[in-house]
Structure formats: C-alpha cells, structure tokens
Amino acid sequence: MTSKIMMTTALAGVLGLAASMASAQEVRFMCYSDGNECEVYDDVLSRFEADNPGIDVVIDVVPYQAIVENLPVQLAAGTGPDIAKVTDLGGLNEYYLDLTDYVDTDYWDASFADTLNWYRVGDRQGYYGMHSQLTITGAFANATLFEQAGVELPGAGATWDDWAAASRAVAEATGTDFPMAIDRSGHRVAGPAVSYGAALNGPDGPTLSDDGFAAFATQFVAWHDDGTIARDVWAGQGGSTYRDAAQEFINGELVFYYSGSWQVGRMDENVGDFFDWQVVGSPCGPGGACSGMPGGAGIVGFEQTEHPEAVAAVIDYLASEEIYAEVTARTRNLPAHLGVASAGVEYEGVSPAAQAALNGFAAALPDVAPAAFWYQGYAGNRAMYGITVERLSQAIVGELSVEEAVARMEEDLAAAMAETN
Amino acid sequence: MLQIISPIMRVIEVPMLALQRMLGTNKIAWVFLLPNLILFGLFAFLPVILNVFYAMTGGDNVLLEARPFVGAQNFGTLTECDNFLDPNTCREDKFWRAVWNTCWFVVLQVGFMVGFSLLTAIILNRDIRARGFFRSVFFFPVLLSPVVVALIWKWILQREGVLNAFLDWTGVGGYNWLVDANWAFTWAVFISVWAHMGFYTLILLAGLQAIPRDVYEAAMMDRANPWRTFRRITLPLLSPTMLVVVVLALIKGVQTFDEVYAFTGGGPGTATTFIIQYIYEEGFAGAPRLFGLAAAASLLVAGVLVVLTLIQLWINRRNVDG
Known part of the structure; x- marks a missing residue:
C-alpha cells in the first residue's frame, strides 16, 4: 500500500513537472482596445502559437485606464506582464526589454524609422517598441450643415480663425448647438498650440509658457467665452479627466470637431447616412504650422519577463510586414510601418467615406511639425498633458486668468520635473 | 447541534487548557485577540505607518526604498501660503481649493442633512397614513451605490437631461447646470443630502421613539403649544442623538469622494474638487x-478625522455616563 502511494505521488510529481515545463514559455500580453485590436491580435497570435508550439501567448484584455494607472505600478512592483500595448511610450522606458539582440535591427530601422525614438530615453537607445498603430489629430467637419447653411468649407491652408468664423456662421444659420469642439486632452490641444507657435521644447527644456503657447491659450479661452467652442467638453469635467465630443458630432450638434484618426471607425459606424462628414486635417495657425499631433500605441516587452526570447519573438512576429499589414487593415488604424504605408492599406469593412477619411489623415502626416513629433516622444509628456488640461480648464471657468494659468503651468511643470529627475 | 459542537469543543479544550496553564489566565486573552490583532495590524496599522514614511519621501517611485527622504518638505509644500483664504497665493493652490471646497461642502451638507433628517424623522414619527411606505422611500437612496446615485443625477441634470427636458416643456427653458461652477456645487450638496439623509433620519427616528410618551402627555395637560413642546421637550431629549448624527455626518462629509467624483469629476475647473479627490489625483x-x-495630505485629513472621532467618542461616553 505504501509503495502504491509513493508511486502515485512520484507520478503526480513528474506529471506536474512536465506540465509546468510545457507552459514554461507562457507570455502574458496586457492589451487594451480602441476598437477591435485585442481581438485581432488574439487571432493572428493563435497562428504564431501554431508555428511556435513552445510559446503560449495569453492575452489579458484590460480597459485603457488599467494601462495608464495600473501598469506603471505593477511594473514598479515587479509584477507586470511580459508584453503590453502602451501609449506612454517614453515614460515607461526604464522597464522595457531591449530587443536589439533578438530582432533584425536593419529591418526595424527601415520599417519604423523615427517612431523607434519615441520609446528611447537618455542612455537607453535600443530597440524597445513596435509602433502598432499610428494616430494623428485632425478635424472632422459636418459637410451637410455647411451645405444647408450655404457656407463654403474652408479649403487647404485655412487658419483656425477661418474655421472658427465659418463654423460660427454655419451654427448660426442652421441653429446647431455648437460651432466647434476640441477633445479635453492635453495631447489634442498640442497640435493647435504648435500651430500658434508653441515650441514645447524651449532652449531651457520643456515649456508650456512661451509666447506661442500663451497665444493659443488666450484664443482657446476666448472661444469658450464667446460660445465658439462647446463649454460642456472642457468645463463639464474636473481634474485632468479625458472627455471627447464625438457623441455631440454624431448627434449633429457640432459643426467642427477636432479629434483624431482613431475616431474614424466610430464615425463610420454611428453617423451612417445621417449626414455627410469629412476629415479636414489640422487648420493653420499664426505660428506658420498646420500641425496635428502624432500619437498612437505600441507593443513593448518588459525586462522583468522570464522569457525574453519568446517575448521578442512575439513582438517581431507582429512587426513583420505581412502581419502588420493584416492587423492594420482589420483594425482600421494608420500604419507606422513605412513598408505597409507605402504599399497602401485596403481597410476591411469600411465605407468609402471612412476610407477617404483615413487616407486624409495619412496625408496630413507630413505636416506634423518637429515640435509635435518631439512632444509625442518626450518621456514627460503625460505630465505636461495633465497640467495643460487642469490649468486651461481653470482659465475657462474663470478660476484663473489666462496669464495666471500659463504661469501655473510652468510652475507645475518645474515641480513635476523636479520630482521625476 | 450540541451533539456536534460538544466533541469539537472537547478537542479544542485540551490544547487551550494547556496553553492557559502555560501563560496564565490573564495572558490567554491575548491568544484570543491575536487573529484580530494580526488582521488589524496588517491591513490598518501597517498602512498608516507606511503612509507616514511615504509622506516624508519624494520622487515618483512606488517602492519606498527607492524614494529619497525629504523630511517635512511635502508638508511644507502643502502649507506654503501667503494667505490661506486665497488659494491663488498658495504654492499648492489645488490643495487649498480642495480644502475650502470641502469646508463649504461639509458646512452646507451637514446643516441641510441634519435639518431635513430631523424634519423627516418628526413627520415619520407621527401617526400618518402609509408610514411604513414613506420610511422605506426615504431610506431607499441609502441602499444605492454612490456611483449609481451620481449617474442617475447626471442623467437628470446634464444638458439634454430629464430636468432640462421638463423645463423646456414648461417653457421656462433649460440650463447647463453642470458647466456652471455654483450650480454644480449646489447640486453636489443636494445629491449628497438626498443620498444619505435616510440613514440619519433612521437614527433620529429611533431617538424620537425613545422619548417617553408621558412627558408629552404632561406637556399636553399643561397646555403647551406644539412649538414649545418641540423646543422644550423634543430638542433637549433628542440632543444626544443629534450630536452623534452631526459628528457622523461631519466625518462622512470630510470623506466625500466617490459620488461627487462620478457626478462632476471635480469640475467645472476645481469647483467640486474635495480633499479626497485631490489626494487620489496627486497619488494615482x-x-x-x-x-x-x-x-x-492624507495625514492632514486623518488628523481632522481623528479630532472629529474623539469628539464623537467623548459625546458617546458623556451620553452613557449621563
């Protein structure tokens, strides 16, 4: 009897060991979706698993909030995932796994070019992230309202003032609630601020108080005061909470909506034939630029993983041109992969309007000003976004004057940099 | 039942008796307290100690050992002010805006809450028709999650909400309540009173029912009018309960976060940002x-709460002694 028990125990031990060895290459991928990204990754990675039986990729789908708030704490505590889809590209650099030794760096350089720099900070200049979806901010216009009002859509090279005047005229003629709206986000106002001359990275380092930024802040607050911009978006929230105005645009309550390329799918699905809409890019400002703000998300691995080779293999697979092209087409995002971009993307299941919108956003990419490109890759940009939203909101509701708000932004930025340096 | 428990007790009895012989009768109490002490120490006392250490460190690293010691610098940053009444003159203006918002909120919320709860309790204490139904109606909001409360009122008060639809229908015309700082604050107070007054009404109702009927009968025989009866009998005999209600409401008011955060996000600007939201936003x-x-900041709030709790304990003791 005793020998039977011992044999059973030994067998169970061997089976347990075998089972643990079989799952030794488990790679956990923390993923959030703007649309259907995680679903598509799950599908393409199941093919990867079939080709690589030793690697088991487990996708943990989480809300975006978890990526922003929980992931950094998990990484600091050493309990993070192996791979994640992140948007704080430079901010998490200290935790990234350097893929240099595992991937074909020539291919990565040729395919992802400057976006690789968004993941690099200071001395850490390796290969860390594959920019999986490129976004760019820009405007949507309700073409039907313009037609009803008999107002011409401002053409290429039109300024923010031109669009504000035209949107007011359309709103007045058609009885529309709001002429304009811009998402409540520091990222979203960065493009317009750059067009107004904001340097963002001044001679003494990052800044939110130069003349260009102050000029934009003054105009932005004035547009809230005179009703050009919907107060609900920026004044209807507190802190640095994000709020968009997509629903107002979809409801036909908004003439001109400044958001970004990631909204195309939502517009396509929800507007339907309710009205005609089109992407009109980023208006020009007195600073001479007509810049949107690039952005998006990337796939990164983390140093704390027990399986760096498997992690690199997964990311490299997603970076391959064929898979990248498939994922881009199915998720309806702009490609950051130069090969995929130059070949053109035939998006799956989108209307001609959405295809035109995505092409329109892609066409605006060369207009991105160097300051905006730098800002996207700056490791402290999340702090700057938050400060911008909080202080501009206070100026909009009258708690601070514009001058006080701009001065506070600079103080907050200095304090934030002192804490992180 | 006894048949099941008795053998178990006999099994436990043997080691416990041995332990008692070893430790003595007095020390055995600690053995019984130990599980609770461990849980309390782990989940309440240890976090408080850690919080004190964190308050004396800087940087943005979550690991305590990787954070530089800065002494009282954080307290200095919070309290550096030219004029405490004007947040714009303070280095950490958001903290002082939150402090003053919290003070105003607590004063208004507690005042209205106690007043309405008392009024409701007095009405519900009378022999009115469908008394049980009304008691349930007033208590019902207490059962709702704060987030549900916030969402319900957001749907009512937003630009295209139920209230504006009604005001448009009546011809008065709607208003963008949640974009106006004063109105947003007023509604935050109202919602908080609506959501919590049922709980305090219940306590006051119990207090009212504890007042002996013969005192009222004696007043009636003396031909005291209702106002005099209320002022000279109800209020004095209800005052111990009232004090408990006030202190509990004060503590709860200072801790307000979830329902207002879900309702306005602290806006417009910082109009409804309270101290707990400030702590949450700075830290997380x-x-x-x-x-x-x-x-x-949380230690400063803890200090205020400790004072309020001591007042409550003192009142409780005075009531018991009385």
Whole structure:
C-alpha cells in the first residue's frame, strides 16, 4: 500500500513537472482596445502559437485606464506582464526589454524609422517598441450643415480663425448647438498650440509658457467665452479627466470637431447616412504650422519577463510586414510601418467615406511639425498633458486668468520635473 | 447541534487548557485577540505607518526604498501660503481649493442633512397614513451605490437631461447646470443630502421613539403649544442623538469622494474638487505620481478625522455616563 502511494505521488510529481515545463514559455500580453485590436491580435497570435508550439501567448484584455494607472505600478512592483500595448511610450522606458539582440535591427530601422525614438530615453537607445498603430489629430467637419447653411468649407491652408468664423456662421444659420469642439486632452490641444507657435521644447527644456503657447491659450479661452467652442467638453469635467465630443458630432450638434484618426471607425459606424462628414486635417495657425499631433500605441516587452526570447519573438512576429499589414487593415488604424504605408492599406469593412477619411489623415502626416513629433516622444509628456488640461480648464471657468494659468503651468511643470529627475 | 459542537469543543479544550496553564489566565486573552490583532495590524496599522514614511519621501517611485527622504518638505509644500483664504497665493493652490471646497461642502451638507433628517424623522414619527411606505422611500437612496446615485443625477441634470427636458416643456427653458461652477456645487450638496439623509433620519427616528410618551402627555395637560413642546421637550431629549448624527455626518462629509467624483469629476475647473479627490489625483491619477504629497495630505485629513472621532467618542461616553 505504501509503495502504491509513493508511486502515485512520484507520478503526480513528474506529471506536474512536465506540465509546468510545457507552459514554461507562457507570455502574458496586457492589451487594451480602441476598437477591435485585442481581438485581432488574439487571432493572428493563435497562428504564431501554431508555428511556435513552445510559446503560449495569453492575452489579458484590460480597459485603457488599467494601462495608464495600473501598469506603471505593477511594473514598479515587479509584477507586470511580459508584453503590453502602451501609449506612454517614453515614460515607461526604464522597464522595457531591449530587443536589439533578438530582432533584425536593419529591418526595424527601415520599417519604423523615427517612431523607434519615441520609446528611447537618455542612455537607453535600443530597440524597445513596435509602433502598432499610428494616430494623428485632425478635424472632422459636418459637410451637410455647411451645405444647408450655404457656407463654403474652408479649403487647404485655412487658419483656425477661418474655421472658427465659418463654423460660427454655419451654427448660426442652421441653429446647431455648437460651432466647434476640441477633445479635453492635453495631447489634442498640442497640435493647435504648435500651430500658434508653441515650441514645447524651449532652449531651457520643456515649456508650456512661451509666447506661442500663451497665444493659443488666450484664443482657446476666448472661444469658450464667446460660445465658439462647446463649454460642456472642457468645463463639464474636473481634474485632468479625458472627455471627447464625438457623441455631440454624431448627434449633429457640432459643426467642427477636432479629434483624431482613431475616431474614424466610430464615425463610420454611428453617423451612417445621417449626414455627410469629412476629415479636414489640422487648420493653420499664426505660428506658420498646420500641425496635428502624432500619437498612437505600441507593443513593448518588459525586462522583468522570464522569457525574453519568446517575448521578442512575439513582438517581431507582429512587426513583420505581412502581419502588420493584416492587423492594420482589420483594425482600421494608420500604419507606422513605412513598408505597409507605402504599399497602401485596403481597410476591411469600411465605407468609402471612412476610407477617404483615413487616407486624409495619412496625408496630413507630413505636416506634423518637429515640435509635435518631439512632444509625442518626450518621456514627460503625460505630465505636461495633465497640467495643460487642469490649468486651461481653470482659465475657462474663470478660476484663473489666462496669464495666471500659463504661469501655473510652468510652475507645475518645474515641480513635476523636479520630482521625476 | 450540541451533539456536534460538544466533541469539537472537547478537542479544542485540551490544547487551550494547556496553553492557559502555560501563560496564565490573564495572558490567554491575548491568544484570543491575536487573529484580530494580526488582521488589524496588517491591513490598518501597517498602512498608516507606511503612509507616514511615504509622506516624508519624494520622487515618483512606488517602492519606498527607492524614494529619497525629504523630511517635512511635502508638508511644507502643502502649507506654503501667503494667505490661506486665497488659494491663488498658495504654492499648492489645488490643495487649498480642495480644502475650502470641502469646508463649504461639509458646512452646507451637514446643516441641510441634519435639518431635513430631523424634519423627516418628526413627520415619520407621527401617526400618518402609509408610514411604513414613506420610511422605506426615504431610506431607499441609502441602499444605492454612490456611483449609481451620481449617474442617475447626471442623467437628470446634464444638458439634454430629464430636468432640462421638463423645463423646456414648461417653457421656462433649460440650463447647463453642470458647466456652471455654483450650480454644480449646489447640486453636489443636494445629491449628497438626498443620498444619505435616510440613514440619519433612521437614527433620529429611533431617538424620537425613545422619548417617553408621558412627558408629552404632561406637556399636553399643561397646555403647551406644539412649538414649545418641540423646543422644550423634543430638542433637549433628542440632543444626544443629534450630536452623534452631526459628528457622523461631519466625518462622512470630510470623506466625500466617490459620488461627487462620478457626478462632476471635480469640475467645472476645481469647483467640486474635495480633499479626497485631490489626494487620489496627486497619488494615482496624475503624472508624475506624487505619492509623498498625497500621503502628506492624507495625514492632514486623518488628523481632522481623528479630532472629529474623539469628539464623537467623548459625546458617546458623556451620553452613557449621563
């Protein structure tokens, strides 16, 4: 009897060991979706698993909030995932796994070019992230309202003032609630601020108080005061909470909506034939630029993983041109992969309007000003976004004057940099 | 039942008796307290100690050993002010805006809450028709989650909400309540009173029912009018319960966060940002995560809450002694 028990125990031990060895290459991928990204990754990675039986990729789908708030704490505590889809590209650099030794760096350089720099900070200049979806901010216009009002859509090279005047005229003629709206986000106002001359990275380092930024802040607050911009978006929230105005645009309550390329799918699905809409890019400002703000998300691995080779293999697979092209087409995002971009993307299941919108956003990419490109890759940009939203909101509701708000932004930025340096 | 328990007790009895012989009758009490002490120490006392350490460190690293010691710098940052009444003159103006918002909120919310709860309790204490139904109606909001309360009122008060639809229908015309700082604050107070007054009404109702009927009968025989009866009998005999209600409401008011955060997000601007939201945003929602500043602010709030709790304990003791 005793020998039977011992044999059973030994067998169970061997089976347990075998089972643990079989799952030794488990790679956990923390993923959030703007649309259907995680679903598509799950599908393409199941093919990867079939080709690589030793690697088991487990996708943990989480809300975006978890990526922003929980992931950094998990990484600091050493309990993070192996791979994640992140948007704080430079901010998490200290935790990234350097893929240099595992991937074909020539291919990565040729395919992802400057976006690789968004993941690099200071001395850490390796290969860390594959920019999986490129976004760019820009405007949507309700073409039907313009037609009803008999107002011409401002053409290429039109300024923010031109669009504000035209949107007011359309709103007045058609009885529309709001002429304009811009998402409540520091990222979203960065493009317009750059067009107004904001340097963002001044001679003494990052800044939110130069003349260009102050000029934009003054105009932005004035547009809230005179009703050009919907107060609900920026004044209807507190802190640095994000709020968009997509629903107002979809409801036909908004003439001109400044958001970004990631909204195309939502517009396509929800507007339907309710009205005609089109992407009109980023208006020009007195600073001479007509810049949107690039952005998006990337796939990164983390140093704390027990399986760096498997992690690199997964990311490299997603970076391959064929898979990248498939994922881009199915998720309806702009490609950051130069090969995929130059070949053109035939998006799956989108209307001609959405295809035109995505092409329109892609066409605006060369207009991105160097300051905006730098800002996207700056490791402290999340702090700057938050400060911008909080202080501009206070100026909009009258708690601070514009001058006080701009001065506070600079103080907050200095304090934030002192804490992180 | 006894048949099941008795053998178990006999099994436990043997080691416990041995332990008692070893430790003595007095010390055995600690053995019974130990499980609770461990849980309390782990989940209440240890976090408080850690919080004190965090309050004296800087940087944005979550690991305590990787954070530089800064002494009382965080407290200095919070309290550096030219004029405490004007947040714009303070280095950490958001903290002082939150402090003053909290003070105003507590004063108004507690005042209205106690007043309405007392009025409701007096009405519900009378022999009115469908008394049980009304008691349930007033208590019902207490059962709702704060987030549900916030969402319900957001749907009512938003630009295209139920209230504006009604006001448009009546011809009065709607208003963008949640974009106006004063109205947003007023509604935050109203919602908080609506959501919590049922609980305090219940306590006051119990207090009212504890007042002996013969005192009222004696007053009636003396031909005291209702106002005099209320002022000279109800209020004095209800005052111990009232004090407990006031102190509990004060503590709850200072801790207000979830329902207002879900309702307005602290806006417009910082109009409805209260102290707990400030702590949350500095420590967890913003970038960089200023755990030290958040910990220092939370210690200051803890100090206020300790004072309020001591007042409550003192009142309780006085009531018991009385």
